[in-house]
Amino acid sequence: MNVKQLSVFVENKSGRAYAIADTLSKNDINISALSIADTSEYGIMRLIVNDPEKAKGLLQESGVMVKITDVIAIPMGNNPGALTNILKILTENDISVKYMYAFVNKRNDGAVLITKTNDNDTAVLTLKKLGIDPISQEELF
């Protein structure tokens, strides 16, 4: 049960992030969460949006390198210790996190942890066994 993340290559030049945001906003794409991994030369912008396929097409047309990546959206409480709890489970099951970022879920005031791990399928199964059901693409919006 994975959700789709937009992974966008961003050259380290002024105006690039703006151009990406502008393309999406002009086409009514809503961004729920984003993070940027940056190097001195370029960045990779990771986005959770309401229509990833449409967004991918739009960005590609505007000349941007973009891919759709499967990530896991894990529900958690909006309180101290919630993240620790999730990471403890992953650590104890030898699942390592490649990257993660989080946002507050407007539906129930909880939080959502977006993560990519070295083994997403095992991560989902492990969490499910412990009663934590990862959120699907549809449930996110």
Place this chain on the structure above:
Amino acid sequence: MWNEKIEKMPRENLRALQSERLVAQVKRMYENVPTFKARMDEKGLKPADIHGVDDLSKLPFSYKSDLRDNYPYGLFAVPMSEIVRVHASSGTTGKQIVVGYTENDLEMWAECIARMFTAIGADNNAFIQISFGYGLFTGGLGAHYGAQKIGATVIPTSTGNTQRQIQTMIDFGTTVLCSTPSYALYLAEEIEAMGVKDKLKLKMGIFGAEPWTDDMRRTIEEKVNIKAYDIYGLSEIMGPGVACECEAQDGMHVWEDMFIPEIIDPETLEVLPEGETGELVFTTLTKEGFPLIRYRTRDISSLYFEPCKCGRTHLRMRKPSGRSDDMLIIRGVNVFPSQIEEVLIKVSEGDITPNYQIIVDRVNNNDTLDINVEMSESMFEDEIESVEKTEKKITSMLRSTLGIGAKVHLVNPKSIERSEGKAKRVIDKRILH
């Protein structure tokens, strides 16, 4: 003069000597180099049709691609048992080109360099620091044996480690420096910054293997208070020392007892008269291991026959002002855009070859090579690690193909500027001519 009899030989005698040597070489190559024989046969020419220099323009041209097609030793005119050394240089593809020398070839090469050192006023009292690279590159060893021949004290520092180069100059009492002009300028600036100019005994420098301007010459001369001389050569013909300046600093003497230069129109292939600008073509006359007839250098230059103030009768060539192909000289190394393209073809593994752009610049007197590569789907992932891996793979393949480092920048698809649909491949920001 190192060899006054030859260097001051009247031009008609020089021409007679050339004719005699040319006839002998054509015969030898016809018998020993199949590629040359095939070219002669194609034109219906026999060695007996060549009676001297007047018949030179009848002979077929030879090309850099011949070296690739006959790689590695196919053009050598003697058995390998007589070859005592090889050197290599960049080819137009990933493969380097190989040249070979007999013992006599090395002797003649040293003779050229010895004449050069003597022509600029160096003798057995000189301390000659050779900061050209030693190895397969012809620069280091080429200059080395000539310096040794005049009996000078040779200081073979090779390239790199600027601080130690300067310390060596001070401590060992270097009087003559051999290097690329851009490295000389860099050294000159470091010397100025360190405030050690007064501790130097440096009197002159011989700079070559890459294009440089008269402005650069003046700057080097002023900064370290030396005379800066120009040298020309290419591995295919021999290496550095095919031509060089004398104390008059007015064009480079081509050693005509060993080489015949011609200037041709690269389009019509007609031989051009004295003083006209065109492509430089060389015929070797004494080379045994790897002789060449009418080799197209792709360097743009011109020739002057009028007598020189120094008294040498050998004609002079002007500093090359460009290329009739797309070769770049970066940090003294020949680089062809096609070599870079070949690396990208390999990296894309059957996918469409990515568009690229080569940007050459000179920052702090050091050539920089940047290559923008448009990303393809297969090069991009959501993790920095995988993008870096692609970048590093291209960088290391380029380094091993080109022999120099290049900085690779991955850029968005279709982001490289195109003119009339075709990407502009090379942007050279240096001012070299």
